[in-house]
Amino acid sequence: MTYYVGLMSGTSMDGIDAALADIAADGTFRLVATLSHPWPAELEQQLRKLALPGEDEIDRLGTADAHAGEVLGTAVMELLRSAGIRPDAVEAIGSHGQTVRHRPGASHPFTLQIGDPNRLAAHTRITTISDFRRRDMAVGGQGAPLAPAFHKAVFGSSSENRIILNIGGIANLTWLPSDSQEKVIGFDSGPGNRLMDDWIARCKGERYDQEGAWASTGKVSVELLERLLTEPYFRQPAPKSTGTESFNLEWLAGLGGGLDTTLAAEDVQATLLELTAVTITDAVRNLPATTRLLTCGGGARNDRLMARIAELLPGIETGTTATAGIDPDWVEAAAFAWLAWRTMNRLDGNLPEVTGAREAVILGGIYPA
Numbered sequence: 001m002t003y004y005v006g007l008m009s010g011t012s013m014d015g016i017d018a019a020l021a022d023i024a025a026d027g028t029f030r031l032v033a034t035l036s037h038p039w040p041a042e043l044e045q046q047l048r049k050l051a052l053p054g055e056d057e058i059d060r061l062g063t064a065d066a067h068a069g070e071v072l073g074t075a076v077m078e079l080l081r082s083a084g085i086r087p088d089a090v091e092a093i094g095s096h097g098q099t100v101r102h103r104p105g106a107s108h109p110f111t112l113q114i115g116d117p118n119r120l121a122a123h124t125r126i127t128t129i130s131d132f133r134r135r136d137m138a139v140g141g142q143g144a145p146l147a148p149a150f151h152k153a154v155f156g157s158s159s160e161n162r163i164i165l166n167i168g169g170i171a172n173l174t175w176l177p178s179d180s181q182e183k184v185i186g187f188d189s190g191p192g193n194r195l196m197d198d199w200i201a202r203c204k205g206e207r208y209d210q211e212g213a214w215a216s217t218g219k220v221s222v223e224l225l226e227r228l229l230t231e232p233y234f235r236q237p238a239p240k241s242t243g244t245e246s247f248n249l250e251w252l253a254g255l256g257g258g259l260d261t262t263l264a265a266e267d268v269q270a271t272l273l274e275l276t277a278v279t280i281t282d283a284v285r286n287l288p289a290t291t292r293l294l295t296c297g298g299g300a301r302n303d304r305l306m307a308r309i310a311e312l313l314p315g316i317e318t319g320t321t322a323t324a325g326i327d328p329d330w331v332e333a334a335a336f337a338w339l340a341w342r343t344m345n346r347l348d349g350n351l352p353e354v355t356g357a358r359e360a361v362i363l364g365g366i367y368p369a
Contacts, residue, residue, distance in 0.1 A: 167299025212304025
């Protein structure tokens with residue numbers, strides 16, 4: 001058995017997802033164990049602040065980077081203890097890190113994920129691969145999304161076209177053609193959970209809207225929804241990617257024209273859920289014909305959101321990636337275990353047709369044990 005660990009903390013910033021996988025020489029993938037590890041409260045607060053411009057950023061960034069690397073190492077050791085696997089049995093860790101800024105449209109495009117891989121490798125004594133996204137950017141890509149290559153490898157079907165929908169803080173879609181000669185399509189559609197999470201945190205002090213229950217008590221504001229849908233990003237063609245520096249409560253207040261302060265709080269939440277559902281399903285309808293949509297990420301647990309997406313896509317069978325072999329909570333972490341396997345075997349990890357890169361490249365920097 002050849003073990004790899006994948007670590008993911010997404011734009012929801014709700015903690016670290018850790019996945020242990022057994023990956024054979026031919027790429028056959030088996031998920032062995034999983035674990036969710038929270039960010040310490042103080043660090044989580046710092047990470048959220050770093051996602052938006054502020055004062056004293058360099059010192060705060062350096063401190064958070066070091067602290068995050070240590071916490072990532074703790075998460076790996078907890079995962080291995082729970083699975084009964086020794087660190088020296090693990091070939092490598094693939095650590096996404098925590099995105100604190102993603103600017104693919106800047107004059108000099110950049111993306112920044114923190115969680116010091118030096119500390120992670122030192123803490124675990126396991127070779128660590130990190131900084132996956134910037135190599136794709138170096139050859140003209142968006143640096144995101146990277147998961148579609150993994151989706152193609154583990155969820156592709158020769159009998160039907162499929163869409164893999166990942167709903168984290170930001171939502172992204174991967175269209176997987178049944179015909180291997182056709183190219184995969186993938187991009188970020190826009191907001192996922194993060195706007196809803198931030199709104200319920202502001203209004204009720206809760207981390208997330210469990211099963212969409214609070215949103216279900218509100219009414220969609222057509223006026224607010226129409227204003228938010230004027231966001232130019234929604235009309236941009238792929239390849240494209242975005243982040244919470246673009247979609248946040250400041251964006252809501254600005255584009256919403258202050259309606260967030262005059263509407264009932266639950267109506268705003270209902271409208272934010274509708275925004276996520278509408279932008280996802282509009283994106284789906286602009287893709288080639290599809291038989292099945294499989295959802296992963298935290299949004300798969302939002303029953304109201306899942307029901308609304310199904311209502312808006314009556315001709316497509318909807319479900320989660322669990323039906324294809326991987327629990328929706330662990331797909332992204334599993335992807336970075338797989339990307340680590342690709343890098344260690346000197347195989348490219350990006351899909352240029354998805355990211356817009358000029359060529360396929362080996363991703364990440366390697367930090368030896």
